[in-house]
Amino acid sequence: MSLIWTTRGQTWGFRFLRDGGFRDPLRVYDEAFSGVEDEPEVWRRVAGKGALRFPDPLGRKDRAGRVIPHEFVLLGPLADEVDSVDEARELVWPQVADVFARVWELPEPPSVET
Numbered sequence: 001m002s003l004i005w006t007t008r009g010q011t012w013g014f015r016f017l018r019d020g021g022f023r024d025p026l027r028v029y030d031e032a033f034s035g036v037e038d039e040p041e042v043w044r045r046v047a048g049k050g051a052l053r054f055p056d057p058l059g060r061k062d063r064a065g066r067v068i069p070h071e072f073v074l075l076g077p078l079a080d081e082v083d084s085v086d087e088a089r090e091l092v093w094p095q096v097a098d099v100f101a102r103v104w105e106l107p108e109p110p111s112v113e114t
Helices: 025-033 076-080 085-103
Strands: 003-007 015-019 042-046 049-055 069-075
Touching (some): 025 042, 025 049, 042 085, 049 076, 069 076
Antiparallel strands (some): 042 049, 049 069
């Protein structure tokens, strides 16, 4: 699955957990989410990419009590497969849920995966 994934853990802040193979995933992320920075749930296509944001499906919170958001930039054909937040979440979340379950309580963020 080709995507960029950002989130935060219980004790660590906003981090890229997958970089989609980009040397600078922040640039691609910023382009995809430009103009929807404050919306808690987002699905939209921008220039062949999909911007997806949703709160943690299990309601996990960081140490400040905020629900943890998950943000993805879907790349290539993956972005064309869905038309809503719910469809995108159903496609993406099963692919990353186990990874997040293993890392969200770590005291330091894990390394970025491509």
